[in-house]
Amino acid sequence: KAGVTQTPRYLIKTRGQQVTLSCSPISGHRSVSWYQQTPGQGLQFLFEYFSETQRNKGNFPGRFSGRQFSNSRSEMNVSTLELGDSALYLCASSLETASTDTQYFGPGTRLTVL
């Protein structure tokens, strides 16, 4: 079974631009979560989608948004990029609703904002 895939793997943007990252969960998984990983702040929860609905949200500004499609694939968008948005963005998928269901992480998208 294929794992969580994220595209692109690397991205370079300039301040003020916007970016869209994509995540394909493991087949059959309906929950997709997004995290931002930086050396200073570690792994921080952005949001979680289940059945095309945002179910949980972290403490990030409104410039960060996401959506989930009917096939469970998810996209994350960051508008008006800032230097501080440079990070590894990780997507994780899981089967159902219980917090004890394993979250499987993708390899991440490395975003660099210049």
Add this chain to the structure above:
Amino acid sequence: QQQVKQSPQSLIVQKGGISIINCAYENTAFDYFPWYQQFPGKGPALLIAIRPDVSEKKEGRFTISFNKSAKQFSLHIMDSQPGDSATYFCAATYPGTYKYIFGTGTRLKVLA
């Protein structure tokens, strides 16, 4: 912001030794405590996890010890191997949610 505090930030252990990483949490509503292992260039991978109604869980060389009254939990890696060299994250989450709160990570290096 609910926190999970992790220590140490980095750890160097000799091959065959025991690696111990500690985490402390604040919110007693957390009901699931996983540990993740991350290698460079890879996403985190679940290593082992525990619920608060259990004081210890062992899987192979990895053991979680959980102290509910102290709101602390720790990861023990027995017989540490160079292949265990990675960054380890503890996490906690609320019932019925995947809103994981992660610790800041521990970079483990096992010397051959």
